[in-house]
Amino acid sequence: MAKNKGYIALFLIPTIILFVVVYAVSIVILAGTSFTEWATGTKPVFIGLSNYIKMFTDDSDFTRSLINTVIWIILQSTAHVFIGVLFAIILNMKEFYWKFARTVFMIPNIISGAAVGMLFLCILNPEFGAINSIIRLFGFKDFSQNWFMDYRTSFFSVTMTWLPYAAVVTILVLAEIAAIPEGLFESARIDGASEIKVNLYIVLPLLRNIIGTCVILSGTSMLQKLDIIMMTTGGGPGNQTMNLPMYIYKTALMDNNFGYSNTVGTFLVVFGIVLVLLYRRIFKIGNSDT
């Protein structure tokens, strides 16, 4: 065993180096420079809490980004998860289409966000997009809604690029349903329970844990959404569809305001951790009921 010690260290070192280069150094830079004034080509200058004070009191773009991010987190942890769970329960009836539907539902999740953004840019194009063309077929001859760039519809349009695509939720829930012992279903059916009742009273309660996981997963994924927004609206019009990642990208790489962008980045990390703790707490309380 003792002679293995050297090998154990040898096998761990590459992972540790990778972790340090990609994560540890980043976190130190992120937190450290969040207290500085820093632009390209200059040295960071310590300015205390000024960035944080500005962020919380005097930055309407940040406020809008935070509000949008929170709205998207809420929608994604509820409506998105609901769609995924419902779809899993329907697929689990194993009707003729179930394999096809499962395969197809996955496609938007495996192509790149940039491509999804491009698809939506095409179908929502005001001139030739499929959506407007279909609406025109119904008689609204001059219908030319600019879905992404109109204040009234931009938030909705961006939301639609991810809200319905809950295939990962569906797959996780399907796997969990498959693990439920067959006997439970049979005894319920013998007792004369309908398909709906079986799902409502037997399947759903057993899915509580996996649904909790899905809620955390779907909610926190909204802290990452950048590619689709960059492709479609760039956060606009104005700051209508700005979220925290888009705002960080904009301050860091378009405005070259490194110090401030890292202040927002630090906030995003802390926000994410608080969010996960909050979710864990909600679902713990749920568990103790049973």
Add this chain to the structure above:
Amino acid sequence: MKGMKFLLSILKYLFVLTIIVLSIGPFIWVFISSFKTNAEILNYSIGWPQSFKISNYLMAFKIAPLTQFYLNSVIVGIFGTILNLIILGMSAYVIARFDFKGKKAIVGICSLSLLIPGAAMLQPLYLTVNTLGLYDKLIGLVIVYAGFGLPASLYIISSYFQTIPKEMEESASLDGAGFIRTFVSIILPIAKPGFGTAAVLQFLLCWNEFQFAITLTTGNKSRTLPLALYYFKSQFASDYGVMFAATVIVIIPSIIVYMLLQKQVVSGLAAGAVKG
């Protein structure tokens, strides 16, 4: 009661149909439109093209250096996956098989990295990559992506190692095989399916990643495929058919890989997700 049942099943099929249309409708429409001329696109947005012309596709390759972007994506995808699997295959093995001081701490810290949203690391990683002299180089992307896949691969591979019975190594060491030989010639071949799942997930990550690809490169020589659509959006904009063709060109490989490796993709996404 019967009417109620009927209504519910109508609603069910409506829901399934909506989901299917939302999932492939946009792609199918873009695919069909990619064979149309500009005039057809503007006048008959819904409908078949008069003939299936591939001129839009040829034009797309002419306007944007798509071949270069393709090649870059393939290189980054393959090496980002290999580097990730080698590094994490090694540590996953010792974590799954041996007890040592600080093991819990290492696993804990690695899973903490999941809590850091990518966007927060945009500027810091830009600085690190720049300082290492890897800015605008494919190797920079390879290292960063290998790091992003760290928690998921560690989890997937080490759980697979745990399913391999310990007797395999014991008999190997009785036969006089050393640490490295046991790992390379006994353990690795058995763990292939675990590596396969991790590899598919990691490859998709490298292939689809956008925000760091755009931050860590400049100029066409190291840009990857997802960026093509972003940078040539305006060039394509005057020629809609070409824009559609370019979109199809970017999407098709992902769909092919998915169709071929559906099982691995699904189990990889599920395993990677649960860890989050």
